[in-house]
Amino acid sequence: MSRERREKGSRPRALGAERISRRDFLGKATGVAATLAAGGGIGGILAACGGGPTVVSKKKTYTIAIVPKGLDNPVFALANLGGQVRAKELGNVHFVFTASSTTDTNGDINVIQGLIEQKVDAIGVSCNDPNAYVPVLNHAVDSGIKVMTWDSDAPSSKRICFYGVDSTAVGKRMGQEISRLLNGQGNIVIISGDPAALNLNQRIQGVRSALPSGIKVLQVLYTNDDIPSAIQKTEDAIRTYPDLNGIVMVGGWALFSNEGATPLLDQKKGQIKVVSFDPLKSVVDYLRDGIVQSVWTQDYWGWGYQSVTILYSLLQGNRWHEFIPQPSNNVTPDQWQVWQQRWAAVDQGAAAAARVWGEKPFTAPGPSNATGPLRG
C-alpha cells in the first residue's frame, strides 16, 4: 500500500515544494517548532549577554541544531540524548534537535530553512537524499552557518565535513559475515526498507559484492520501514524458500518486535543464519537466544555527541578533515548483556546513558582514520 516513506528522495525538489500534502503540513508545523526552539536559543544569548555572575555567561552562546531524518526513529532519539549531553558539557551551547516527524525529505528541507531564517550558528544534518538537500545546505553555508552532515551525506553540497559510515563498506562486511557463517555455501534473501533509500541500496550493493559464488541471493525484499510488513516478508520468505540458509537484513525492522511475532524465524534458529543491522533493545533478545548471529552497529550516541563536538570546534575556527569515519561494529550473541545494559541505561535518562555509551569527544582535525582535505 502507499506508505508515506515510499516516495522519499525520489521526488524533484520543486515539485515537492509546490504540492500541498500532509507531509508539507507536518513539515511546516515542525519548522515552526524549530523556529520557536531556536528563538529560545537567541533569548538565551541575550540573557547571557546581560551579564550574569557565572563564567559561562561571559562566553558567546552558540545555537547548534542537529537534524535527523525523522523524529520517530529510536536510533535518532539516542542522537538527541548524545547531543544534549555534549551541549551541557560544553556549557555555552544551546542544543536544538528537530526534523520532520517522520522520515521525509521535503519536510526536513523546510525545517532546515526555518533554522537558517532563525540564524542558528551551526547545523548538522542526516540527509535522506544526497541531491535534494544540496540547495538548502548551500544556502545555509552562504548564510554563514557552519554545516556538516552525519549518518547520511550530501557530498556535492558545500557542507564542511561528514561524520558517518561508508554504507557500501559496511554492507561488504555484512556480506563477509554471512559468508563466514554459511561457510561460503547456501541461499540467502536480503531484506531492506525503502527501495529508494541510498544508504540501504549501498549496503545491498556491498553485501552482493562480498558474496562468494557459492552463495546465491534468491530475492531482495522491501518493507518500506514498516515493522509489521518486515515481519510478514521475513516469515513469508522462510515459508517460500525451504532451502533458505541465511537472511541479511540491511535494515533490522523485522527484529524491532517481540520474538513471539516471528515464530518461523524462531523455529529455524541455528538452521537459518541471520545478519542484521541496529541492535535495538528488542534485538538483544534475538541475540541472547541465538536466533540472530550478527548485528551491525552505528554510532547512535555520537551522531549527536560528536556532531556537536565537531560543529562547536568549527565555530571556534578549527579545521577538520572532510571525511570522519564512524565506527560500525559487529555485535555477536555473546555480547547481548552489554547491549541490554546500554538500553537499560537509556531508560534512566541522559546522565545514565552518558555513563554507559560514554564517548570521548573528538579533537580537530579528527581521529587518525579521518581523510580528505582540511576544511573549516
Add this chain to the structure above:
Amino acid sequence: MAGDPVEALPSARWRRLAAVRAAAARQVMAISWIGVLVGIVVIGAVATYTVPCGCFLTGDNLLTTAQEFSYIAIAALGGAMVIMTRGIDLSVGANMAFTGLISATLLSRFHMHPAAAVAAGLGVGLGAGLLNGLLITVVGMQPFIATLGTMSVFRGVALVYSQGFTLYPPASFTALGQGHLGPVPNPFVILVVLTVLLSVFLSGTALGRHVYAVGGNEDAARLLGIDVERVKVFVYALAGLLGAMGGILLMSFLGSANPGAATGYELDVIAAAVIGGVSLFGGEGTLFGTVLGAALIQEIQNVLLLERVPGYWTTLVVGLVILGAIGVDQLRRRLRRA
C-alpha cells in the same frame, strides 16, 4: 402457418431463460463485495497451483496472512462506517500508534494491570474519535480537514510524549496479540466477532440503518427526523474505539510501541473499504466487504512473495488491483442499473 408456434416456442423459452438469467445476474450484482470475493478466489486458485513452494493453501500460511491483515481490518470496520456516512477518517493510523503507546506506557512505566491498561487505551481511542465527531458536527469542520488536523495532533502528542523512543510492554502482554484460540490467531478471532456484531448492528438496529440513511441523503435523513449529528458523532467515536483496538492488538503482537507505528495505515483502511464495495459517496457498502478488501490487499502481498516476484513490483501490483477492484465495482453498478 405452422411456422408461428414452432418459431414462438424457442423464442419464448429463450426469453424466459434470459429473464431468469438477468434476474440472477442482478441479484449477484447487487452484492457489493462480489468483485473482491471473485478476486480473492481467483488469485488464491492461481497461487495454489503456481506458487513454487506449494505452500499457499496451507493452514500456516493462511492463518499468518489472516493475522497480518486483522489489525488494519479492525480499524477498517470503523473507517468503513465513517465512509458510509459520507465522511472520512484520516486520523486512524495516528490513533493506532497513539493508543498503542498509551497502553504500553501504562503497562511498562506504571505497571498497571493489563486489563486496565487496555481499557485506558481504548478509552483514549474512543475520546479521540469523539473529538473528531464533535469537530465535524458541533464546530462544523469538513471531515477531511478535521481528521487531517487530528491526525497530526495524535501523532504529535505521541512524538512529544515518547521523544522518539520505542516503548516495550512486558513480554507477558504479547499473549493478547500473539496468542491463538485453537489454531486461529487472536486478532483474527476478534476481527470475526466484531464484524458479525457490527454487521448485525448496522442492518438490525435503527441507529445502524441511520448510518446508511445519513450517508445516502443527509437532507432526506434530517426530514425523516433522524438526528444526523448524533449518528455522526457516534460513528466517529466508534471508529476511534476500533482504531484503538487495532492499535493495541498491533502493539501487543509486536511487543513494541513506536510513535511512528501504523504510518499511512489510514490509506490502507480507506483502500480496504473501497475495494470491499463501500462507496466514497456514502450510504452503501458492508463490513464483510471491507474485511474482504483488507484480506485481498494482504493476499496479494503474500502471493507476490510466494511467487518470488522481485520486491520492486509489489507496490505497482497492489495499485493495479485496487484500480481493478474499483473497475469491477463500476461495472457491477452499471449492470445493476441496466
